Amino acid sequence: MLDFITGPLFVISLVIFTVGMLARVVLYVRGLDWRLERIAYRYHTDRSIPGALASIFKWLIPGGTDGWRTQPVATTLFFLLHFGAVLVPLFLLGHTVLLERYVGISLPSLPGTLADILSVLSLAAILLLAARRMASPALRQLNSRADWFILLLTFLPFATGLMARLDTSAYQSWMVLHVLSGELFLILAPFTKLSHIVLFFLSRAQIGMDFAIKRGGATRGGAFPW
Amino acid sequence: MSELLCTPTPITTKEGILNLLKDKGGAQYYSQMKEMKVDQAALARDLEQTCKSRTRTWLDICAHCAMCADSCFFYRTNNNDPTQIPSYKIQATLGELLRRKGKVDAAFMIKCMDAAWGKCTCCNRCAVYCPHGIDTGVMFSYLRGILFKHGFIPWEMKIGSGMHRVYGAQMDVSEEDWLETCEWMVEEQQEEWPDLEIPVEKEHADVMYVLNAREVKHYPEDIALAAILFHVTDTNWTVPREGWENTSLTMFAGDWEGCAQNVKRIYAAVERIKPKVVVGTECGHAHRATVVEGPYWAGRESGDPPVRFMHYVEWVAEMLRTGKIKIDPAKKIKVPCTLQDSCNYVRNHGLGMATREIMSYIAEDFREMSPKSDHNFCCGGGGGLNGIGIYRQERNVALTNKLEQIRATGAEMVITPCHNCWDAIRDMMEVYEEHNIKWSFLKPLLVDMLIIPPHIRHIAPE
């Protein structure tokens, strides 16, 4: 059982995640239509590429856009969650050891204390985002099952991982739950709103191209001031 | 005997327009709409064929984070009503339509109509505030197209689309009316500007001027002012006999076929006259329909119009920069004044620099609104909302956002180089009884404050 979930199931999850995400990318790009969207995707690359890049990277910087600056609380929570959610799964020492052994990819690892801090902050951000969902009238109007579901899918690996990290006598049980919840995340990501892991980049690139190619890219003098 | 006024078929005859106009306020039209059957199979097919990965992904990955809420002036002016959040508005209409695969009734389609025209002006501001780059305005515009095809559109939009299809203009202005108005305006100005002319269909003119039918029908002096400005700048200009109207209520109506007809008429005039550049009047949506979206409706793969098109503000900025128009310093605007950025050519076509360049020449005390330029708010009446009777109350509430923005600048004059913004600002001053703030297009101000070059014959009126 343990060998199955840490071996074949882990590989299966990674394959589903990778193939699923690639499929989302391919389907997205193939579904773009210059006539329907009225964007000459194939033309004006001199401005569409910088436009797409600015549209992505400005939004990756905390406070990099007017949108982030006008909502400092939400922005802080999003970034706290995402710093941990991107860095810890990829660069935690335990993860890099496993990745090197099973997949042959060798990544640098985070200092343990930093990984601990990032994980705790991510977990706190998830809980505060959940609280925000329950408290804010605007959010209460928007909430759907799918929103709660991805919060839960993200919460579980962090919570179980941190429980294991505490190194209690139940260490191995927490580790099993951690591996299972991580695999659940990987398997479901392509089919849920977690697909924004890749679709964020595509969607941002698309709107950046839209503004660069059609909506003022030639007259504004530079990329859209997000 | 009551006639069938509300159908999915577009209006293509004068009688059709007259019948609709006889139905005061569209009372009968809207009551028929409630009884109209939704062709669910056709609706499902339309969604299948035209709603592709971009829109579906937008609806799919929307994190319901509410970052768009505050970007929307409807949300802000309705006491943060959660049902006015852009994300909610689109998910509850287009999102639901897709989830149900078109299996909806007339009541649902009317709910969609109320949101697509009464709760969104397609100003696209929310797109600037969404971390995922989701443009709800674009989606509502798409939804308008679907609703048009199935007949669920406001009465005025149905008429507007019909006007364009029948008259090639947003109002019942025939070619004869148009040419007569040009002649009349030249005569009117003869005493003051003896050499003024409005050349029609002059091949190879440097500038071909296109305008808004409303100027012909209701504000003909605007044409005279345009002519004076071309005259004093020695511009070799002309107007086309056909294809002179660049507005597009068809765009507001979601009538994409009508949009294509409009823009092709203008591009055909370009083909005939072969100007170096086309200048369009002080109108926001007209510019968008002809220059931004228009090339695509005309099937142009590059997305570029067949020749350079300039918005009036670009042309004015160039005239001021090159000294063709010289402003009398004594006549500059002395009172504090501000500038309304039209969504359709500022956020959606990057011309905020041009208007600001103009302000630097004509205003002594220019004050920016906050937010400004690409981030500015819609006037409150864009996207056709100004003209729709059943949503008048919604519009009036929405206007307060811009009114507060204007008041906060302390300005006594608002420069509004856009017909829709101009209307909205006029109406907000009237509705909310604000008598100390004036508003104006650029043309009358420029004609008043320019230094007439010595070689231009001008006889000042008594």
Next chain:
Amino acid sequence: MREKHIGFRTILTSLLFLALGMALSSGVAFGEERIPFTYPAFSAKKMPPVFFTHDQHIAYLEDKGQDCTACHQMTDEGLSETFLNVRNVAPGKQMDYLHATCTECHVKLAKGPRLVDCRVCHSERIASEYAAKK
């Protein structure tokens, strides 16, 4: 769009209880003599050092009729004190070698910590207990 999210909260609570149940049932007592892994001497100290349950391993191997050479190679100077072939592994690869060799055996025998069980071997608690004894 406002819906009962009670469903998810219930699931979450049950999952946590399940975890707790599993956790309590798997308490393992450590008491045997342990010896520290001193070769190679890792300088980075990213994880607590390993204190190896030598007695436990000997008992298990004897039971299976095996001897010291299962883990220690015979050399000209006698039985090597270090683990298998680790001395001949390039310095950068030694950690990976130890991880792989230890856990492969565990997987094969379906016994002992696997590669995911980092802190069973790298235990802060045991490391500090041994540090205190010294």
